[in-house]
Amino acid sequence: MSLLSLKSVIKRFGGLTAVNNFSTDLQPGELCALIGPNGSGKTTIFNLITGIYAPTEGKIFFDDRDISGKKPNEITRAGIARTFQNIRLFKGLNVLENVMVGHHLRLKSDPFSAVFQLPGYMAEDRKMHQEAYELLQAVNLAHLADKEPTALPYGQQRKLEIARALATHPKLLLLDEPAAGMNPQEAEELMEFILHILKNFELTIFLIEHQMRVVMGICPRIIVIDHGEQIAEGVPEIIQNDPRVIEAYLGVTENA
Amino acid sequence: MKIKRNTLLTLAALAVFYGLLALAENTLNTYWVRILNLCAVYTIFAVTFNLIFGYTGQFSLGHAGFAAIGAYVGALLTLSPAQKQANFFLQPILPFLANVEMPFLPTLIIAGLLAALIGSLVAWPALRLRGDYLAIATLGFSEIIRIFLVNWQPLTNGAMGLKGIPEYTNLYWSWGAAIVTIFIVKRLIDSSYGRAMKAIRDDEVAAEALGVNLFKHKIMAFAVSAFFIGVAGALFSNLISTIDPKVFLFTLTYQIVGITVMGGMGSLTGSAVAASLYTIFLELLRPIESQITIGSLMIPGRPGMRMVIFSLLLLFVILFYRKGLFGQKEFSWDWLIGFLRGKNRKMKTSQTLGSTGAADKENKS
Numbered sequence: 001m002s003l004l005s006l007k008s009v010i011k012r013f014g015g016l017t018a019v020n021n022f023s024t025d026l027q028p029g030e031l032c033a034l035i036g037p038n039g040s041g042k043t044t045i046f047n048l049i050t051g052i053y054a055p056t057e058g059k060i061f062f063d064d065r066d067i068s069g070k071k072p073n074e075i076t077r078a079g080i081a082r083t084f085q086n087i088r089l090f091k092g093l094n095v096l097e098n099v100m101v102g103h104h105l106r107l108k109s110d111p112f113s114a115v116f117q118l119p120g121y122m123a124e125d126r127k128m129h130q131e132a133y134e135l136l137q138a139v140n141l142a143h144l145a146d147k148e149p150t151a152l153p154y155g156q157q158r159k160l161e162i163a164r165a166l167a168t169h170p171k172l173l174l175l176d177e178p179a180a181g182m183n184p185q186e187a188e189e190l191m192e193f194i195l196h197i198l199k200n201f202e203l204t205i206f207l208i209e210h211q212m213r214v215v216m217g218i219c220p221r222i223i224v225i226d227h228g229e230q231i232a233e234g235v236p237e238i239i240q241n242d243p244r245v246i247e248a249y250l251g252v253t254e255n256a
Numbered sequence: 257m258k259i260k261r262n263t264l265l266t267l268a269a270l271a272v273f274y275g276l277l278a279l280a281e282n283t284l285n286t287y288w289v290r291i292l293n294l295c296a297v298y299t300i301f302a303v304t305f306n307l308i309f310g311y312t313g314q315f316s317l318g319h320a321g322f323a324a325i326g327a328y329v330g331a332l333l334t335l336s337p338a339q340k341q342a343n344f345f346l347q348p349i350l351p352f353l354a355n356v357e358m359p360f361l362p363t364l365i366i367a368g369l370l371a372a373l374i375g376s377l378v379a380w381p382a383l384r385l386r387g388d389y390l391a392i393a394t395l396g397f398s399e400i401i402r403i404f405l406v407n408w409q410p411l412t413n414g415a416m417g418l419k420g421i422p423e424y425t426n427l428y429w430s431w432g433a434a435i436v437t438i439f440i441v442k443r444l445i446d447s448s449y450g451r452a453m454k455a456i457r458d459d460e461v462a463a464e465a466l467g468v469n470l471f472k473h474k475i476m477a478f479a480v481s482a483f484f485i486g487v488a489g490a491l492f493s494n495l496i497s498t499i500d501p502k503v504f505l506f507t508l509t510y511q512i513v514g515i516t517v518m519g520g521m522g523s524l525t526g527s528a529v530a531a532s533l534y535t536i537f538l539e540l541l542r543p544i545e546s547q548i549t550i551g552s553l554m555i556p557g558r559p560g561m562r563m564v565i566f567s568l569l570l571l572f573v574i575l576f577y578r579k580g581l582f583g584q585k586e587f588s589w590d591w592l593i594g595f596l597r598g599k600n601r602k603m604k605t606s607q608t609l610g611s612t613g614a615a616d617k618e619n620k621s
Contacts, residue, residue: 050465076467088462090455092522092584101455104448105467111476114447115440125448168467 001064003028003204004049004080004172009058009068011044011228018044020228021058026172031198031205033219035239037248041228042208043085046174049206050082051075062172077105081170083161085177085208089149095160096145099132102167132167138200139163139193155186159193166201173197175207179214187211191218216240224248262589270435277427289427291539293495295532296430300437300488301512302519302527304481309513310521311445312477313457315391318378319512321398322371322482324405324504326489328412329367331421331499333358339420343413350410360424360494364433364487371486372479379478383471386460398506405501417500418493425495433491437484438524444480453477507563514570520580525587530580538562 002025011019019041026032034042047053049060054069061067067075081102090098107128109121136142139159144152149160158178165173178194179187191214198205209215215222216236224232224239226248232239239245280292301319308316335343337355348354358366382393405412412418444450452473455463464470493499511534519530544565546557573580 052461052465072461072464073467073469076465082465084462084465088459090458090462092454092458093451097451097454100448101451101463101468102466104452107448111444111447111449114449115443117443121447128448164466 001028002026003030003063004206005061006045006049007059007061009045009048009055009060011041011048011053012056018228019048019055022225022228022230023058024223024230024233026204026206028171028204029198029202030221031194031219032207033215033222034206034208034225035210035215035222036225040226040248042225043176044228045225046082046176046206046208049075049174050080073105076168076170079169079171080174081165081168081172082174083158083165083176083178085180087157087161089157089161089164091148091150093149094146095141095149095152096129096132096136098149098160099135099164099167100128102164103128103132105168135163135167139166139197155182155189158182158190162193162197166197170203172204172206175205175209177208177210179209179211182211184213187214190214194218265589273431277431281427290495291535292427293425293430293491295535296427296434297488297492297495298512298515298531298535299434299528300484300491302515302531303434303437303441303524304484304488305512305516306519306521306524306527307441307445308477308481310516310523311450311457312453312474313460314383314474314477315387316382316394316478316481317391317506317509317513318375318394318398319485320504320506320508321394321401322375322485323489323492323508324398324401324501325371325374326367326486327493327499327504328405328418328489329370329486330363330490330493331418332356332411333363333366334360334422334424334494335418335420336422343416343418343420344410346414346416347409349413353411360429363494364429364490367490368483368486371489372483375482375485376475376479379475383474383478395506395509398504398509402501402504405504412501415501417498417502419498421493421497421499423494423497425491430491430495433484433487434528437487438528441480441484442524449473449476511566514566518570518573518580520582520584522584523580523582523586525585526580526582529582534566538566541565 004026006022006024009019009022010017022041022045034045036042044053048055048068051067051070051072051074059066059068062075062078062080065078067078067080070078090101093101107124109118109124113121133142133145136145139162141156141160141163144156149157152160162173162175162178175194179190182190194205194207195218197203207219220235222232222234222236222239223230224242224245226244231244231248232242234242281289284292301323305316305319308314332340332353333356336357340349340354343349378394378397382390382397385393406415408414445453452463452468453476455466455468456470456473460470515530515534516527518534519526519528541562545559545561548555548557
């Protein structure tokens with residue numbers, strides 16, 4: 001049984017077809033990469049899965065439930081979390097509070113008991129604090145808990161964004177260019193980190209990445225798209241030698 | 257222990273504040289008591305605006321409309337039947353209101369609830385909009401309320417307004433309501449719901465991706481705000497005893513926005529301090545609207561001059577002090593104690609330095 005399944009998904013923006021007839025299945029526990037040249041529709045696919053856009057045609061199933069056209073917060077509740085290409089941390093909240101926002105969707109107490117700090121809410125609030133702190137410990141950010149997120153180095157901001165997504169207790173995590181702007185050493189650390197959370201949080205990870213070192217290094221399966229259409233799929237070795245992939249990235253030689 | 261100490265300090269401060277209010281109520285003349293009451297009303301206005309804009313990031317300009325609803329409910333429910341008959345001499349008042357006369361507390365609560373209800377109904381479609389568009393929609397709503405007040409004569413007595421409203425509002429009511437408002441808004445923004453609201457303010461897309469229901473939290477902020485604006489409106493009409501639709505022009509909203517910006521977006525302390533300073537300064541500036549003679553130069557009185565000063569003040573704040581008086585900081589006991597301790601420590605270290613210096617001298621000699 002696949003965890004996520006996209007069935008002939010099409011997304012058009014006016015006359016532009018950003019995603020054309022895209023289908024794929026993700027198995028539980030899998031680590032899969034989505035690559036393609038700039039503007040090929042990778043982030044659009046993520047936005048379709050997470051509900052920021054609704055598909056023009058086709059269906060998206062998660063856990064055998066149809067989630068196409070649902071709102072982003074409902075989809076997160078169902079178990080899909082994501083990070084963003086351009087880091088989107090909450091600047092007015094500290095590091096711990098950023099993670100605690102991810103716990104808010106499981107809060108059962110109503111606003112009334114929150115305002116009057118009734119015992120039920122206080123217990124939940126303490127638990128939320130503790131879980132958020134443990135999560136920060138698990139990703140080695142606990143010593144920065146009361147810092148402003150903008151004061152963190154770039155690599156740690158990325159990590160915090162991932163930790164915040166993990167706080168929603170997802171089954172599927174979507175990472176949009178997690179290694180963007182990182183130097184080789186930071187990228188190396190990130191690869192280890194991704195493998196670490198994949199195992200320890202019982203996740204399935206779907207990631208977009210431009211740094212081939214990262215993609216080829218850790219992802220057993222790679223999907224390549226160009227102009228919104230899938231052009232190749234498979235293990236890194238096959239992808240690297242696929243003529244259509246080379247063509248999409250490097251162009252065709254004129255005398256070929 | 258620490259929390260207990262702060263609670264005790266807060267209770268003590270409240271007791272002292274109550275004493276000061278009692279002193280003011282008994283010794284100051286009615287003019288100054290009214291100004292202090294207005295300070296409380298404006299504090300509520302600014303704190304609620306801060307909840308909507310400073311903490312939830314929704315630029316709503318509907319404050320005057322909500323305040324008008326509260327003020328008219330406050331007036332219509334407390335006016336005696338005889339006074340109502342005197343007020344509505346053109347056309348009689350709607351029959352179901354003719355013989356209603358309520359005590360003050362239920363009046364305040366009904367005023368708040370009605371404002372919250374209408375606020376939520378308006379927010380329902382309006383909160384689909386963002387930024388400037390929301391501002392325009394809520395501003396429009398505020399004007400619609402005012403047009404209703406002018407034209408629905410059997411309910412509101414139209415442009416003639418309502419007179420002889422009983423002056424129930426005293427310092428205990430007004431500041432009591434202000435303290436309750438600050439308490440509830442503070443507790444709300446410090447709760448998990450408040451964190452979600454701040455997340456919406458900082459980044460709507462990311463907040464929604466973390467499972468925050470945008471609509472629910474925005475409506476919540478709106479309803480809580482509208483409730484307390486309604487209460488403040490009722491306090492206002494029972495304070496100045498005469499209201500008409502012109503009181504609730506959009507300039508009232510701009511004043512509230514100005515106060516909140518001056519106090520600091522995201523600081524309740526800032527809102528309270530700025531509201532009080534603003535109200536008092538505006539009264540102190542009253543002389544400049546009357547005729548001034550400097551030597552042989554005679555400047556004729558111009559009503560509205562005070563607002564020119566207010567605008568200049570706002571410009572100054574925006575140009576040089578963008579974060580307002582308090583920025584996003586709040587007053588807290590820990591801060592005060594830390595501040596006092598810091599001062600003491602400095603004094604102590606300088607003293608010990610001085611004494612060791614003296615000891616050195618003694619040794620040398």
